[in-house]
Structures are given as C-alpha cells and as structure tokens.
Amino acid sequence: MTEHDDKSHVSDKKARIAALRPAYQRDLAAGTDRFFAPRRTDCPWCGSGRLATRLRTTDLLQHKPGRFTLDRCADCGHTFQNPQLTEQGLEFYYRDFYDGLGEQRMSGTFGGRTAMYRGRAEAMLPHDPAPKTWLDVGTGHGHFCGAARTVLPGTSFDGLDFTDGVELAAREGRVDHAYRGAFPALAPELAARYDVVSMFHYLEHSTDPDRELRAAHEAVRPGGHLLVEVPDPQSRYARLLGRWWLPWLQPQHLHFMPVANLRRRLTDLGFTVVAEQHAEPHDPVDxxxxxxxxxxxxxxxxxxxxxxxxxxxxxxxxxxxxxxxxxxxxxxxxxxxxFAVRAVSHRLGLANAYRLVARRD
Known part of the structure; x- marks a missing residue:
C-alpha cells in the first residue's frame, strides 16, 4: 500500500465513523438498560439456584458502553452472562465488529489462520477420512471451509451464519452453499443431510446452547459426526488473567461449558463422544x-x-x-x-479451548 493509499484509507475510515456517529448517539441517548434481559436466579444449564459472581468487566475490544457480569453455577460449573443481552443488545454490541467498520480487520485476522483451520479439519480424519458433505455452523467468511478443502478435497463444504459474511464466502468460492439465518430455524430443511457438522467457537455465542445442539443432532445423518470447539472455562489462565483473559470476550460470549457438562449433554441427545482434545485446539495468544x-x-x-x-x-x-x-x-x-507455554499448555492446565468429536448413534 502506497502512502497515498494509506492516507486515503484513513480518510475513508474517518468519514465512515462520522457518518455512523448520529445513529449510535441516538441509540445511547435511550440508555443501555434495554440491552439486558432480567437477571436470572437459576442456572440455564442445570436449573440450580446456587449462583455466584465469577467476573465483572466491560467491553475491552470495542469499548462500547456497558458493564457485564458472568455468574457461575456452584453445582454444575456452568458460567454464563447474567443478565444476558437482549436481541437489541446483541445487535448493538455485534454491530461493526464482524461487519461494517470491523469487517476488514476481522477478515484479515481470520483469513491468516490457515494452519489452525487445517488442524480442525484433520481432527475428523481418524473418524471419517472422506466425508462427502460438511456443514460449518457460524462459518463467518468461510475461511475454515476454504482451508479445509486442502485436507479433504473430495468434501463439499456448506456454511451457515446469521451475518452477510456467509454470502461473501459463497461468492468467493469458500463454501459451496450458503445458509443465512438461525441454525435451529434452518435445521428441519437440513435434516440428516450432513456427514459432519462443525461448530468452531460458535456455541458460546448462542443464547440457547442446548437448542443449537439439538439442531446439530437433526442435521447430522445417523453415523455422522459433530465437531464442537469452545473456550475452556476451567483453564487456569481464566483464573490467573481474570478480566484480561481474551476468551471471556464480553459481551459476545454468553455461555461457557465445562467439558464434562458438554459430554453429558451430547450423550443425552444421542451422540457418542469419540474424541476429546485440549492441547490441539489451544490458541497460544493468552x-x-x-x-x-x-x-x-x-x-x-x-x-x-x-x-x-x-x-x-x-x-x-x-x-x-x-x-x-x-x-x-x-x-x-x-x-x-x-515457545515457553504452548508445548506444555495442557499439562499445566492452561489450554484455553477444548474440542469434542461426537458420533450420532
């Protein structure tokens, strides 16, 4: 990029910010209370009323106004945003993060992680080395699907997301078919269609993880597999770094499931967990x-x-x-x-994510 291009980009960004400012100021003039649902008194995972505050923080990435609380269930260990964002709140805090002002930055961030995407695809090889059909839920701009084709060249990759990024992924040829919308609403038309359904760092964003897992069970054919990768709330980094632990990602991440909870829920839904990984999905950026x-x-x-x-x-x-x-x-x-932590992250309990591979029975 030339100096002229760089100045032009800066000028263009300033103009876009100025154009968006009146709408944001109108939103904030009405206050932020409407962005939050009533506070829960019970755990959304197990129903227990034994809740304790785990974390209080602010938006450390976009620095939008608001304060956010994560509560932890003393019985099952589930950690969740409480009070949770409403539909209006989700729209406000997601706006200009993955799209709009943030689209170019996030596309560059996700587009440069080919080795990580290949590792995710390779996690399926011991269980199904040649799946014919694969649906990536929460695919964003489809960068995983684009990289996974080099691991599984005979597989057809479809993408699903509620943002317009999935349509861009189809235009760029990273996904064969784009589904835009909510997974539970689209699941009936996708019933038993896929050899593999993946949810990579998607479930923690959902307002109802159990509903998303039921949708996955519907979309995976009998004998097919579900891949789930989520932040690990039991990571020692989560305690050591407190609010500065990136995977808390407030206010976007709504639910954090200990691995034992997710294993049990998958079993209850009719899956058999065939692999559990901690070291492999660890992202060395904490x-x-x-x-x-x-x-x-x-x-x-x-x-x-x-x-x-x-x-x-x-x-x-x-x-x-x-x-x-x-x-x-x-x-x-x-x-x-x-270089110091990555090789021993799982041994030291520092791995920041875990991955489950589950077969639909």
Missing part, C-alpha cells in the same frame, strides 16, 4: 492478548462512532506513545505464548 487488552484499556480511546466526538490531537499522541512503550512487553508475551 499472554499477548492480556497485555494488549490492558494497554488498549489504559490508553486514550481511538475514534469510534459510539464516542460523542473524535479524540483530539493530544489524546491521539498519548495513545500512540503508550502503545509504543508497550511494544517490548507485547514481544515478550508473544515469545512466552508460542
């Missing part, structure tokens, strides 16, 4: 992300349409100075993540 979140939280805000106005020159300079000062710490955290 320390780097924690340092970045802390620096970004401390620094003056970047311009965003949910702010009353753009930051001044002094604020921008202070932000740049603080972030540059933090570069050595960011580099150190990256080295620790990738």
């Amino acid at each position: 320390l780097l992300a924690a340092v970045w979140l802390a620096l970004d939280h401390t620094a003056p805000r970047e311009d965003a349409p949910w702010l009353p106005g753009p930051p001044g020159a002094l604020s921008r300079a202070a932000r740049t100075t603080l972030l540059l000062t933090g570069v050595p710490v960011l580099v150190t955290a990256t080295l620790l993540d990738r």
Whole structure:
C-alpha cells in the first residue's frame, strides 16, 4: 500500500465513523438498560439456584458502553452472562465488529489462520477420512471451509451464519452453499443431510446452547459426526488473567461449558463422544492478548462512532506513545505464548479451548 493509499484509507475510515456517529448517539441517548434481559436466579444449564459472581468487566475490544457480569453455577460449573443481552443488545454490541467498520480487520485476522483451520479439519480424519458433505455452523467468511478443502478435497463444504459474511464466502468460492439465518430455524430443511457438522467457537455465542445442539443432532445423518470447539472455562489462565483473559470476550460470549457438562449433554441427545482434545485446539495468544487488552484499556480511546466526538490531537499522541512503550512487553508475551507455554499448555492446565468429536448413534 502506497502512502497515498494509506492516507486515503484513513480518510475513508474517518468519514465512515462520522457518518455512523448520529445513529449510535441516538441509540445511547435511550440508555443501555434495554440491552439486558432480567437477571436470572437459576442456572440455564442445570436449573440450580446456587449462583455466584465469577467476573465483572466491560467491553475491552470495542469499548462500547456497558458493564457485564458472568455468574457461575456452584453445582454444575456452568458460567454464563447474567443478565444476558437482549436481541437489541446483541445487535448493538455485534454491530461493526464482524461487519461494517470491523469487517476488514476481522477478515484479515481470520483469513491468516490457515494452519489452525487445517488442524480442525484433520481432527475428523481418524473418524471419517472422506466425508462427502460438511456443514460449518457460524462459518463467518468461510475461511475454515476454504482451508479445509486442502485436507479433504473430495468434501463439499456448506456454511451457515446469521451475518452477510456467509454470502461473501459463497461468492468467493469458500463454501459451496450458503445458509443465512438461525441454525435451529434452518435445521428441519437440513435434516440428516450432513456427514459432519462443525461448530468452531460458535456455541458460546448462542443464547440457547442446548437448542443449537439439538439442531446439530437433526442435521447430522445417523453415523455422522459433530465437531464442537469452545473456550475452556476451567483453564487456569481464566483464573490467573481474570478480566484480561481474551476468551471471556464480553459481551459476545454468553455461555461457557465445562467439558464434562458438554459430554453429558451430547450423550443425552444421542451422540457418542469419540474424541476429546485440549492441547490441539489451544490458541497460544493468552499472554499477548492480556497485555494488549490492558494497554488498549489504559490508553486514550481511538475514534469510534459510539464516542460523542473524535479524540483530539493530544489524546491521539498519548495513545500512540503508550502503545509504543508497550511494544517490548507485547514481544515478550508473544515469545512466552508460542515457545515457553504452548508445548506444555495442557499439562499445566492452561489450554484455553477444548474440542469434542461426537458420533450420532
């Protein structure tokens, strides 16, 4: 990118932010109370009333207004957002994250993770080395499907998502067929159609994980498989890093299931869990992300349409100075993540995700 192109991009972003600011300010003028449902007094997973607050935090990625609480059930260990976002809240906090202002950034982030996507596809090889049909639920822009074709060239990959990213994935040829909408609503027309259904870091975003799992059971043919990968709330990093642990991802992540809970629920639905992985799905970014979140939280805000106005020159300079000062710490955290912790993450209980492969009986 030339200097002229770079300046043009910055100018274009400023114009887009300015154009979006009036709508965001109207939304915020009405307050944020309508973004939250009534607080639950029982666990959505097991029904127990023995709840305790696990975490209180803010939006550490977009820095939109609001405070968020995660409660933990003392009986089953399920952790969930309480109070949970309403439909209006989900729309407000997702807006301009994966699409709009955030589309280019997120596409670059997800598009550059080919090795991780190949590893996810390879997890199926011991159980079905040549599936004919595969549905990726929560596919986003379809980058997993595009990479998985190199592992399973004979497989037809379809994608499902509620955003327009799935339609882009179809246009770019990463998925063969795009389904846009809610999985439970679309599941009847997909009944027993797929050899494999995957949910990679999707279930934690859903308002009702059990409903999503029932939809998966409907879409997988008998003898087919379901792959589920989610953040592990039992990771020691979740306790050590507190609100700076990236997989909490508030306010988007609504439910965190201990692996034993998910295994039992899959069994109850008619699946047999044939593989459980912790080391393989671990993403070695915990320390780097924690340092970045802390620096970004401390620094003056970047311009965003949910702010009353753009930051001044002094604020921008202070932000740049603080972030540059933090570069050595960011580099150190990256080295620790990738070379010191990665190989022993599961042994030390630090793995930040787990993956289950389950066969529909």
